[in-house]
Amino acid sequence: MRATSMASDLVQFEATHTLASVMATESFPGSSQLLDRLAYFASSTGVDGAVIAHPNRNVAQTLATGLSRFGYDATLVSSGRDCLQAVRESPDTTLVLLSSRLGDLAARETIQLLRQQALGSRLPVLVVLEPRDDIRGGRHRTQLMLSLADFEHVLLTDRLESQFLPYQASLAHQDALAHQAGLPHQSGLDASSDRIIEPRFPETIARVAGPKAADTNHRRQQAAIRLTRAAVALNLLASLGDRGWSVDQALTAARGGLRQADTFASSLDLLAVTASPTAQQAIYDLAWQAELPVSIREAATTALGQSISRHGILLTTADLQNAFSLYNAARSADDKTISRALLDLLEAPSRLTLAADAQEPR
Numbered sequence: 022m023r024a025t026s027m028a029s030d031l032v033q034f035e036a037t038h039t040l041a042s043v044m045a046t047e048s049f050p051g052s053s054q055l056l057d058r059l060a061y062f063a064s065s066t067g068v069d070g071a072v073i074a075h076p077n078r079n080v081a082q083t084l085a086t087g088l089s090r091f092g093y094d095a096t097l098v099s100s101g102r103d104c105l106q107a108v109r110e111s112p113d114t115t116l117v118l119l120s121s122r123l124g125d126l127a128a129r130e131t132i133q134l135l136r137q138q139a140l141g142s143r144l145p146v147l148v149v150l151e152p153r154d155d156i157r158g159g160r161h162r163t164q165l166m167l168s169l170a171d172f173e174h175v176l177l178t179d180r181l182e183s184q185f186l187p188y189q190a191s192l193a194h195q196d197a198l199a200h201q202a203g204l205p206h207q208s209g210l211d212a213s214s215d216r217i218i219e220p221r222f223p224e225t226i227a228r229v230a231g232p233k234a235a236d237t238n239h240r241r242q243q244a245a246i247r248l249t250r251a252a253v254a255l256n257l258l259a260s261l262g263d264r265g266w267s268v269d270q271a272l273t274a275a276r277g278g279l280r281q282a283d284t285f286a287s288s289l290d291l292l293a294v295t296a297s298p299t300a301q302q303a304i305y306d307l308a309w310q311a312e313l314p315v316s317i318r319e320a321a322t323t324a325l326g327q328s329i330s331r332h333g334i335l336l337t338t339a340d341l342q343n344a345f346s347l348y349n350a351a352r353s354a355d356d357k358t359i360s361r362a363l364l365d366l367l368e369a370p371s372r373l374t375l376a377a378d379a380q381e382p383r
Contacts, residue, residue, distance in 0.1 A: 087185030101126030
C-alpha cells in the first residue's frame with residue numbers, strides 16, 4: 022500500500038491499479054485508501070487546474086480570470102491549509118498560486134507542506150507579491166526571496182494586468198524592457214511608436230515549470246493521459262462495486278465523468294452497480310433529457326435497467342409520477358420510443374409485485 026502514497030501520480034496509479042485488480046474482498050488493511058486513490062484518479066476532467074490561495078476574494082477572482090485565458094480551471098481558497106486540501110482533491114492540479122501574505126501559514130510553510138511525498142515535489146508554485154511587499158525598501162520581498170531560495174519550481178511573480186493581458190508599449194517603455202534584458206536601444210522607431218506586447222504568463226510558467234508547461238500540445242497530451250487514467254479508475258471501481266464493495270465515495274467522480282466522452286461509458290457502469298438513490302437518480306435524469314443525442318439516452322436507459330434489476334427502484338414517488346408527464350410531453354418518434362422504454366422499466370417491478378401478490382394463497 023505504500024506505493025499508493027508516493028509522490029509520482031504514475032507510481033500511485035499503477036500501484037492502485039494492481040491492488041484493485043487482485044483484491045477479491047473489501048476487508049483488508051488499506052482498502053479505504055485504495056478506494057480513495059481510485060476516486061481521486063476517477064475525478065479528472067482533463068482540464069488543467071490551478072489552486073489560488075489568496076485572502077482577498079476579489080484579487081483571487083482576478084487571478085482566476087487571467088488564468089482562464091490560458092485554459093486553467095481555478096479553485097479559489099483563502100488560506101494555506103485550504104490550499105493543501107484543494108491540491109489533494111484533484112489530479113488535474115498543475116499549478117499553485119500563493120499570496121505572499123497568507124493569514125495562517127507563511128508561503129514557505131505552505132510550500133514545505135506541498136512538497137510532502139504524497140502531494141508531489143515538482144508541482145510549480147507562483148508566489149504572488151503584494152504592493153506592500155515593496156515598502157520599507159522591499160524588506161519583506163527580500164526576506165521572502167531568501168526564504169524560498171532553496172525550493173525548486175517556485176517563483177516570485179506579480180499580479181499586474183500585463184501578466185495575463187496584451188498591452189501597448191511606448192518607445193520609452195520598449196527601451197526600458199530592452200535595457201532590462203541587456204538588448205540594444207530600439208532604434209529606427211518614431212517616438213510615438215507603440216507596439217503590442219504579449220502577456221507575460223507563458224514566459225512566467227515556462228520559468229517556474231519548464232518550457233513544456235507553456236506548450237499547448239504537451240498540456241493537451243497530459244490532459245489525455247489523466248482522462249485515460251480516469252476511465253480506467255472508473256472501470257476498476259465498477260468492477261469492485263460488482264464484487265460487492267461499497268463505492269459510494271466515488272459517486273461525485275462518476276457523475277462528473279458523464280460530462281466527458283472519454284469517461285462517459287465507465288461512469289454509467291459505475292453508477293449502475295452503485296446501490297444508491299443518488300446514483301440511480303443521475304442515470305434517470307440523463308435518460309429523460311430530450312435534448313441529448315439518442316445514443317446517450319439509450320445508453321442511460323440500458324444502465325437504468327441494470328440498476329433497477331440489481332437494486333430495485335430507488336427513485337422517489339415524485340420521480341415515478343413525473344415520468345408519465347414526461348412521456349406525454351414527448352414529441353419525436355425517438356423521444357417516444359425511449360420514453361416508453363423508461364416507463365416499461367419503472368412499471369415492471371410493480372407488475373412483478375402484483376403478480377406475486379395474486380399467487381399468494383388467501
